[in-house]
Amino acid sequence: MFVLGKRCLSWLAPLVVAVTCLSSPVGASAEPKVLRVAMHADVRTLDPIWTTQTIAAIHGMMVYDTLFAEDYDRHPKPQMVDSWTVSPDRKVYTFKLRDGLKFHDGTAVTSKDVVASMQRWGKRDGAGKQLMIYTKSLTAKDDKTFEWVLTEPYGMLIDTLAKTGTSIPFVMREKEALVDPFQQIQEVVGSGPFRFKRDEWVPGSKTVYTKFEGYVPRKEPASGHAGGKVVKVDRVEFIWMADPQTAQSALVAGEIDYLENPAADFLPILKATPGIKLEVHPASGTMGIIQMNHLYPPFNNVKARQAMLYLISNADYVNTISPDKSLQTLCYSYFGCGVAMETDAGSEPYKGPKNIAKAKQLFTEAGYKGEPITILQATDHQYIAPANLVMIQQLRKAGFLNLDLQAMDWGTVVSRRAKKEPPAQGGWNIFITGTTVQTSSNPITHVALSMGCDKAWFGWPCDKGFQDLREKWAFAPDVQTRKQIAVELSKRAYELVPYISFAQWRDPVAYRSDKISGVLSVPSVPPMWNIEKK
């Protein structure tokens, strides 16, 4: 035995020596000017107009620049635009680009690039399409001046150009902007503060950006996405971590500097770790959506949709998804809470005590006789999976609904929800999703709130009066009038129930405050400029 044991040890020895030799504190050799970031998703698609994925918008914000941008308080401020004038009838906007703007290939940004970029974006983005409906012409007057002529005094032009979230109106080179908006662009050459390093891009793993030395930032201090985009690091690496536990551990160990979307379960650990700071913008947040299919029974009848308001208990969702009380809001506003348009007008049936008897009566009046209600139950999504469980429990508690639960991955839900067939033939009755408060705070960008029938979002709610009100909101001359219209919209929404919104929770970003400073607080699409490595 002794002989064998000695041999065994002789095999193990090199391994132990190797491990010991290789053991030194992690991160000691990290380069001082490299910012390592874990975003909520991987940069897999390089065209932020072709897809509405938020991660594509984050990539876009690194590489491209925008005409306007929202500051910390969400007010639109000029970014690429130097100055602009508006005609007295509020139909003609003349913009002048600021000096020094150039693309990463060294060519100057011209009005032609802007016009082509806006036209491409206007064919894909919801708010952009709305803007284009009221656009008479968009023309380049000279290299630096372009004119936007409207058919009506549409009041949302500047706000729409400053929008963040998804489908941001980025300015690309005319060459890329002329590509069919339903096809991906091939080259990534922007005029933003960072260059994309295609040779180091490993989809599903790492995306690298370097500082664009030729970028001329605005003079104003950075605020939100507005102000001077001063880059203070040489290189930014987006490292994709599919596992939230690993991402959290990597931040704790100091292997990354910034974690965009820490899972709610790990927030107490991160809060307790010295050197880590959690930060959340007051207007950030996610709202849940219980989407019903308006094409088929029982939810083609408004009474069945109204009945759901008596069964769904808002608090249960927010307590399940985001247990940290400081990050949750029991919100009953279709436009989100903590935003200018916040209103809970008409929400009494939803806010009041749950009433199964009333719900049953309404379902009966809607003609419901126990037919299966097909629920597309995503089981692999961070917050949709638990929200599904809460909803199923609440509906089961009613005792009279025949639920047909179809468990599937989120990829299948997004495909299946597009089907207009009856539920028994591959369609559906209910699915759960969510939207950002940033999107929902504006009735025009809030696509789930559209009731445009065939052109509406999945579920296809239909009401012309509601659509007219949305349009009226867009034409309102000031915030006060918009707020009044928002109240009308809310009342009408609670009457017609296009969908049921549940809860509002805020997702903080986490970063190593002992290693970086200058992190800008925004509701979504975090910027990487202004961040300094200590």
Place this chain on the structure above:
Amino acid sequence: MTAYILRRLLATIPVMAFVALFVFLLLHLTPGDPAAVIAGDEASPLAVAAIRQKLGLDRPIWEQFGIYVGNLLRGDLGTSIFSNLPVLTLVKQRLEPTVVLAVSTLIVAVLFAVPMGVLAAWKARTAADRIIMGFSVLGFAVPVFLIGYVLIYLFAIKLHWFPVQGYKPISEGLAAAARSIVLPAFALGMVYMALIARITRASMMEVLSQDYIRTARAKGASNTAVLLKHALKNAAVPIVTVIGIGLALLISGVVITETVFNIPGLGRLTVDAILKRDYPIIQGLIILFAGVKVIVNLLVDISYAFFDPRIRY
């Protein structure tokens, strides 16, 4: 032997053809739509339909299959729907971490498991045997991801010996690459160690009861010579078979390990592609995995002749 190898290689053609057909049908008959994923959650149904048309996903399934087979015959695995990069490029980017992880796991597993199995067989029904078999049961029972998290907590967060995540390519230095792969290799190797240790023990116990072992001992051979020279070589055929069969286990384990340790390998590429319904990547990878499996089986069969000269093809 050469004729045998050629026959086996020719037999892989129908196998691979079947895999190609099966994977294509499985993917296209499974619900899921890459166009919907690309368009994003807030896209309108019309936008999703337009993307589907541009990607050619609205074409009849036989037409899509024809294009797929045509490309395959030209050695073109296709282009990722999302990143617009050729599948072969993506595979090349991800090959090294997976190969290094698989080889390291094999080395770790064989290095630990074979001596453990030999020791357990030699000291059968003693405390040493029970401890080793207890470890073996544990290796099977505890999921890879849990072992991974425990290793990360102990050796990365608490002791700072190894990084939490990531992979350093060999081009950045062997030491850095080794350091990034130690924890994943041990996490993944645990189940493999358990499997090999059990088979080694069983196989060795059978061989140790043979007459020629008694003869060797009677001739005065040392314990080491008996165990390693006479017994282990004769017990090797089932052990090698298990190592080969275990490769499938390794491939599935790689998917989890790469996720836990954030290693940009083929396992992660596969899972991400499945979740996004990136059909060309999934198809390409499954064909690749099937090819590797076929080749490993062939190598295992050939190795039998080396371990047991009585085996002839």
